[in-house]
Amino acid sequence: MKTDIKNLDLNLLKALDALLDERSVTRAAERLSLTQPAVSGMLTRLRECFNDPLFSRAQRGMVPTLRALELAAPVKQILSEAEALLQPRAFDPAQAQMTVTLAATDYALKAVIAPLIARLRPLAPGIRVAVVPVEEARLPGQLERGDVALALVTPETVAPDLHARDLYDEEYVCMMRADHPDAARSLTLDRFCALEHVLVSHSGQAFQGATDVALAALGRRRQVVAAVNSFLMLPEMLRISDLVAVTPRRLAAGTAGMAIMPPPLPIPGFTKTLAWHERSHRDPGQRWLRAQIYALFDYQATQILPKCSPLS
Incomplete structure (x- = not known):
């Protein structure tokens, strides 16, 4: 009889993993913070799903069947991979290999992109930066599709559904x-x-x-x-x-x-703003990159720009 995957969920696999480790319904229930009847019911469902008794009673606990022993390693791997899906992906800038596309004007190339690249080289040598022109009509779609990760624009051009942070005021x-x-x-x-x-x-x-x-x-x-x-x-x-x-x-x-x-x-001057889409808002690599851009201008904000003079 073929088992329907719809009848199997992660909670059943967690119960099977605990039963294989503990060889006892009582101890498995304690480990899972469930009642003994609840775990017994899950074992019944597992037997139906795998069309195998999985465990037999013995003088000291339960003995797994050959089928249960075959399932032990794959079940642990599935649970481990599922757990990894729920954890934020670790980001190591020194080891990262990625290409980031930014939309910027030629002014922003000098004011933002050039210092950003200089900052990235020692910290993240595997990150490549690609720059495309800012095209206001196309930009929302580019950000939504991921064709552009970050855009250097002015506040009045930022669409309402984008995330944004002002970097600095220009004069x-x-x-x-x-x-x-x-x-x-x-x-x-x-x-x-x-x-x-x-x-x-x-x-x-x-x-x-x-x-x-x-x-x-x-x-x-x-x-x-x-x-x-x-x-x-x-x-x-x-x-x-x-x-x-x-x-x-x-x-x-x-x-x-x-x-x-x-x-x-x-x-009147203008404000330079960094904008990005929700799709990359929580990505660890993108968050790190945005932090590097913020840091460029957080530092500059503490410095006094030289006053204009005829010979400056």
Whole structure:
């Protein structure tokens, strides 16, 4: 007679394992914190499932049948594997072999991804990082499918069903080449508006940004003569011209040959946020990786960024 797997559950296997170890219904019941009649009933069901008596009475306890002895090792393995399923998977970053895909803008490549990779190399040399562009329309689906594990975005673009954590607040600075005619003097609003500017537009065609909105509130305008689709192009354009750019401070910081100074008017900054899907929320490897990103900016939050100066 063929046994139907639907009639067998883990509780019956646990009872069989205890009976095989203890060779006594009484001791097995104590081990399982059950009553003796309950374990006797489970033994009856086990005999029906395996079509075998499994145990026979002896002067001292019970003697397993050959069939019961055959089941001993497989039952312990099944119970061990089932127990492992219920335990969080241990994660050892030093031994981990995985590829993590992040969605990021070119700005985030320098501000977040580059320092993250530098942090990961000594801690988790087997973790590879792949970066894809942020495409707002596709991002929710990419996160849901697991095509993207983490996204570096702004709070207003995070879908309601995603997990998110703000990493830092960014501010804007004015950047020009170090030997620019205006690099050594204070930048007034009049001079700022008179200079020729380059700005970043993801389409490469828009000639207005946050700076222009702030200027319009004061009834002023600036001269934007170029729009590029990459923050990383700005330093090269500024080095070979008298153009100036308003750019995020973290992008400007450490850029060789550049003068960095505060803009002559308040320009609202933005917040950089890390977002991820519920599917990876509890994964030990993903949790560890997110913690490494948090640590980058928790540390930076305790440091004082250098003040802007004409020759910084």
